[in-house]
Amino acid sequence: MIIKGFNTFRNRITLLTGGLLLSLSLVLITYLYHVATTRLSTASGESLVNISQSISTMLSANLIEREREIILLSKRSSLFKEQDLSDLQEAIDQIKDSYKYYAWIGFANPDGVVLASGNGLLKGADVSQRPWFINGQAGAFIGDVHKALLLERLLPKSQTGTPIRFIDFSAPVMGEDGELKGVVATHADWLWVDDVLSSAFTQVSERKGVDIFIIDNENNVLYPDNDLGDIEVPSALPQENQFQSLVWQDGEDYLTSLVAVNFPESTNLGWKVVVRQPTAIAMADVKEVHRLLLVLGVFSTLLCMWLAYRFASSLSRPLERLAKTARNIQQGNRNVSFQDDSQLKEVTSLSRSLQEMMSSLLDRERTLLQLTVTLEAKVKARTAQLEASNRSLEALARQDPLTKIFNRLALDEALLKEYELAREHNTEFAIIMADADYFKKVNDQYGHTVGDNVLKNIANVMKDIVDSAGMAARFGGEEFTVLLPNTQIEKAQQVAETLREKIASTEMDTGLFVTASFGVAMFKMTDDHYEQVLNRADAALYKAKDRGRNCVVVSD
Ligand SMILES: Nc1nc2c(ncn2[C@@H]2O[C@H](COP(=O)(O)OP(=O)(O)OP(=O)(O)O)[C@@H](O)[C@H]2O)c(=O)[nH]1
Incomplete structure (x- = not known):
């Protein structure tokens, strides 16, 4: 020991x-x-x-x-x-x-x-x-x-x-x-x-x-x-x-x-x-x-x-x-150096070797530091790019490719949030379902390209009218949906009327005008799922079709 x-x-x-x-x-x-x-x-x-x-x-x-x-x-x-x-x-x-x-x-x-x-x-x-x-x-x-x-x-x-x-x-x-x-x-x-x-x-x-x-x-x-x-x-x-x-x-x-x-x-x-x-x-x-x-x-x-x-x-x-x-x-x-003032040859030699080794190591450290900085900058830029790509991908995933307004996925997510908010805080929201009238005839008569343009114009009208009051989305085909948070039935009906009038008065293609039918429904606390609100709005829409189209029907 x-x-x-x-x-x-x-x-x-x-x-x-x-x-x-x-x-x-x-x-x-x-x-x-x-x-x-x-x-x-x-x-x-x-x-x-x-x-x-x-x-x-x-x-x-x-x-x-x-x-x-x-x-x-x-x-x-x-x-x-x-x-x-x-x-x-x-x-x-x-x-x-x-x-x-x-x-x-x-x-x-x-x-x-x-x-x-x-x-x-x-x-x-x-x-x-x-x-x-x-x-x-x-x-x-x-x-x-x-x-x-x-x-x-x-x-x-x-x-x-x-x-x-x-x-x-x-x-x-x-x-x-x-x-x-x-x-x-x-x-x-x-x-x-x-x-x-x-x-x-x-x-x-x-x-x-x-x-x-x-x-x-x-x-x-x-x-x-x-x-x-x-x-x-x-x-x-x-x-x-x-x-x-x-x-x-x-x-x-x-x-x-x-x-x-x-x-x-x-x-x-x-x-x-x-x-x-x-x-x-x-x-x-x-x-x-x-x-x-x-x-x-x-x-x-x-x-x-x-x-x-x-x-x-x-x-x-x-x-x-x-x-x-x-x-x-x-x-x-780093501001120190190995002193070389000993009278012993071996120590002097060791001191010099250590000094040289330290200089070499410090050079490498500096190089590594620069590489790290460059690498970090590259990683940062790349991360920002990826995040931007992700954001645009996410946006694309929730955008309808034809009309550029929200698609069904975005609508479902928004509806789910609004539904949970309403259940938790006892708030209201309204759904408007819209469907172009006799659209098959448009396609048949003017071709699909015109049909597509009509759909784009209907979407633009809806987006402009709804604006910040809610969210307009393409539900599928020639059918559209509007979500109106914190909106009472009267206001929702009023928005539907405004939409109907604007669509009917807008020239969709050269000399071409179309109409659309609307069904309006309110969230009820008895609803087990937001789809029940959609179903009621859809049912009201069918009623509007039955009543001759180009009109608004409010669900009970
Ligand atoms: N150009 C075009 N046509 C579409 C698109 N999606 C669906 N359609 C057409 O829309 C038409 C819908 O026709 P129907 O379901 O019979 O309804 P309608 O002709 O509008 O009649 P009502 O709804 O009863 O007034 C079909 O001919 C579809 O091919 C689309 O993205 N572009």
């Missing part, structure tokens, strides 16, 4: 070209969507990796620096004499003053007894069981983060109230003879990590929702302090220098990166810097690009359809113009 409105050239071209353009733009937009999504996601993840790497680098540099300081102190300590520890004490004080996060610096002899320390803290204390002393005898050592034990009571409380934690750096002090003279150590306050990270935080402060964690080799959170013990990192963390989207303890999805901290060669504590950012924020740029692509998609759709419509219109408009012209011509408008 064809959808209504789809079966136009313009709409089909629009849908076809629009569909093609739209498909192309959708493919392009889908490609851009995937490329943008991949690249922006990668960029967000790599940005987190970069932050992790920069923090890792700073931490690593700081650890190396602290280790270098303790090694330098150990070398310098080898010069002191056990009897005089003033040089060592001076060196310890200098180092402690050089770095504010050194909570404690001290020197313990091979027995683990503290001989010298900053501010004299723990002087004389036995540290032989502390990991930094045990490990520090063999070489440079970095001890993992731990709570303060002996120093907890000796140092001022932290402002945040969290327990003081240290990271230990220690190194052996060797004499010139290669014998162990003791171990030097520093306890750096873990707060130094805040200092290390502050610069990194400054850089990432614009990145909303970014959290930084430092975890040990068992994935315990070392930093931040405030969240110690509260936050756990996901068990499946990204690979080294990688990022991935992970669901954390709070059920939120975070883009998470992981970078290992480079430790000095002496000790690798296996720390890692983990940076996370809520995926919703990290992917905000991606969403923005998606929104832009959506707008671009809508815009390109509208543009494609508009371009397609313009293209389809440019194709269909010339055809629609031709169709409109054809409709105009069909409706009778």
Whole structure:
């Protein structure tokens, strides 16, 4: 089934070209969507990796620096004499003053007894069981983060109230003879990590929702302090220098990166810097690009359809113009022509063909019109001729050929009409029957031609006398009839007398006079047929003959 409105050239071209353009733009937009999504996601993840790497680098540099300081102190300590520890004490004080996060610096002899320390803290204390002393005898050592034990009571409380934690750096002090003279150590306050990270935080402060964690080799959170013990990192963390989207303890999805901290060669504590950012924020740029692509998609759709419509219109408009012209011509408008201004060769050709066809058809139409007019005129003239012929034929059919007055047929028709009129409207009419007297003798004596002339003259007399008062007709042979409508008996008798006198006094042929006898009868309402009136008039005529002729007898 064809959808209504789809079966136009313009709409089909629009849908076809629009569909093609739209498909192309959708493919392009889908490609851009995937490329943008991949690249922006990668960029967000790599940005987190970069932050992790920069923090890792700073931490690593700081650890190396602290280790270098303790090694330098150990070398310098080898010069002191056990009897005089003033040089060592001076060196310890200098180092402690050089770095504010050194909570404690001290020197313990091979027995683990503290001989010298900053501010004299723990002087004389036995540290032989502390990991930094045990490990520090063999070489440079970095001890993992731990709570303060002996120093907890000796140092001022932290402002945040969290327990003081240290990271230990220690190194052996060797004499010139290669014998162990003791171990030097520093306890750096873990707060130094805040200092290390502050610069990194400054850089990432614009990145909303970014959290930084430092975890040990068992994935315990070392930093931040405030969240110690509260936050756990996901068990499946990204690979080294990688990022991935992970669901954390709070059920939120975070883009998470992981970078290992480079430790000095002496000790690798296996720390890692983990940076996370809520995926919703990290992917905000991606969403923005998606929104832009959506707008671009809508815009390109509208543009494609508009371009397609313009293209389809440019194709269909010339055809629609031709169709409109054809409709105009069909409706009778002859003052139009098929325009020939299209740039399409096929349309131009069609337009010319239609124009030529129209000219040819109009020529034929004009010819046909002229023929029709001529034919109509001929038919009209012929019809008029026929009507005239019919009229004269009708007249001839009702005319007596000899006397040229009405014949029996005309008399019968007139009588019938008058009879019906009289019956319907109670009117009167009279009939006069006339018959030439001794007419056989005329024929016999003068010949038929004279006889005919006599009959013609009698007819003329009757026609002249009756005139408009009625109708004179030849009844047959030498017998005549007069019909007098609306005439009373007296008047009818008077007309009969006038006729008798005029006939008798008229010279019918040279020296020839004839007479005629008359019978007069009136219509009666009791008559069933007009012939009854004729019969009565005829009967009266016979009476006139019997009475000697040349007289008028009126019927009862
Ligand atoms: N010349 C001529 N004669 C006719 C015509 N029609 C009839 N006749 C003649 O009219 C005559 C009529 O004669 P009849 O019927 O005997 O009557 P009549 O001689 O007139 O005698 P009455 O009527 O008794 O007076 C006949 O001789 C007919 O031949 C006609 O058209 N022309």
